[in-house]
Amino acid sequence: MDFNALVRQYYLRGDSNQADIRVNLLHKGQRDMQSHAIALRLRSGLEALAARHGARMRLVESPPGPPVVATIAAEVYGAPDMPYETLLESARGLGGLFRDEPGITDVFDSTQTPRERINFFLDKEKAALHGVAAEDVTASIALAMSGATPATVHEPGERRPLQTRLILPREKRSSLTALERIPVKTDAGKIAPLAELGRFLPVPEEQPILHKNMRRVAYVFGETAGRAPAEAVFGLKDRLAADPPQRGIEVDFAGEGEWKITVDVFRDLGIAFGAALLGIYILLIIETKSFSLPLLLMTAIPLTLLGIMPGFWLLNALFGKTVGGYADPVFFTATSMIGMIALGGIVIRNSLVLINFIDDSLRQGMELREAVLRSGAIRLRPIALTALTTMLGAWPITLDPIFSGLAWALIFGLLASTAFSLLLIPVAYYAVRSKKAA
Known part of the structure; x- marks a missing residue:
């Protein structure tokens, strides 16, 4: 993880559907093309490969100067009483202008992909009948999903004690049926499965609301290929002048990016x-x-x-x-x-x-x-x-x-x-x- 990746926040991408591929080139004396030309040569093929598999791809080069979150970054602001979804819609519309502008590639915005999470809804009456408190249910679920470190082991020859981690096997916490079998100890000393205390339901995750300088903001990012970033920004400003966003929306290119x-x-x-x-x-x-x-x-x-x-x-x-x-x-x-x-x-x-x-x-x-x-x-x-x-x-x-x-x-x-x-x-x-x- 280099400084460029830290600025671009690649360290936050830990999901199973996300991956980074880092390519190290031969010394410049052992190849005929410069690194930028190699990236341009690979771009078309990689974009076609990503489109064929329905994936999103970003081709990032090591910058010659200070790293930025993206070559072109637009900040979308709105009135304080404007719904955040309106900002996201404006950002998606601005992303369309990015894609129409020649020389801009790898366009994406700060909208998170819609997905669901599983929440456990406790039935308080059933929990009271079993003598189970909400804190006990929370502790049992946390132990099953995240594990715990109840003790340490001192091994001969080891400078530091070894941490022992207690967690359920993956197959016992990878489905709703398995989760419903997670045991919870009652006040009477008996074991009650979670299925008898409530139910698991999928709920949509809310979009995170981003802020900058105490103002709500949505971002649109893009890279350039074959064109100077300044020219691309001027082109985008001309498009915005011809097709302005809705009233109350403000677009700023001077906050982030190479501009x-x-x-x-x-x-x-x-x-x-x-x-x-x-x-x-x-x-x-x-x-x-x-x-x-x-x-x-x-x-x-x-x-x-x-x-x-x-x-x-x-x-x-x-x-x-x-x-x-x-x-x-x-x-x-x-x-x-x-x-x-x-x-x-x-x-x-x-x-x-x-x-x-x-x-x-x-x-x-x-x-x-x-x-x-x-x-x-x-x-x-x-x-x-x-x-x-x-x-x-x-x-x-x-x-x-x-x-x-x-x-x-x-x-x-x-x-x-x-x-x-x-x-x-x-x-x-x-x-x-x-x-x-x-």
Whole structure:
């Protein structure tokens, strides 16, 4: 039982109709496919096998980050006076939207499968005639079904005493007929079977009422295959906007699942990106002794987006592969965001080199136009070789299933920023200096 299974509460599944199969793969050097691709390849066959036998199957991979109860988790809330069954009905309806949304699989909700339990109803008149108290009946049933530990045995060589457990054999407690024969001792010292004191009746089990933050809630869960969880959540929100739930029902995707982690991570990385930009700006002010020139130098940073976002789209459009009928794309992940933050410092260096070269040429008496043209011509090769070296250094990381996004962000961002910086930065600097000279 690993941490992922604990978070998903698999330890609660102890019924005879439930089972877990844990698959350990060979070392990645001894197989051709990554673990995620293997899971995609197996999914269709396992789903068909489960459907053929009327079973419910969930294919769960070890997460690269913090484990969650499910990739997509929707919380269904209602008014305080709303019957809980209404919440469950809304959850089942939302589950239908989950199944209709492309890329969402293994959909289930918090509704428990209807089943019966056997209760013993004591006939108080008969119990009084036999001289049996309700506590005696309860103790006899508990002893028969759950057993008891009346004593311990001290064996030579054993560090701790051995527990002795007293319980009826399974065949004497596995049917109503057997249960009715369970003996109960009366006040007179005689034995009375349970059949003479009452009767066993099947009763339906009630649905457990789940709460979160003191509010009643029903859950709908789902996994994703071949699609980013964020895209699936956006698709579900569009479906809910087109087909809203009944009045008084509230659906929240931000409580559990990867959506909350995704929002929190990208929020924190966005704050870190802003702090990095502020730090770069302050350092450039110290370097250039100007408040406006650093802004010009930093125009190279947003140019990276012109390479990163279209780059990921082209990568999946041209080289995307399908495994087991599911797409296996390269997503823009948190590591991609880290790569984009790292690019901020890398591309600034190129801009700074160009501007310094132009300023040096101007101090030597060269005309502004000639200095700008000369900077692009002379610094083209060093800047291009530096960018190419960085991209080649990041290439091996593209093979890693977790950090490939960081590598692709560096490659695409450097490619676009280098190309645009060699043109845009000198031209923008020329326009600014010309305006000041005029």
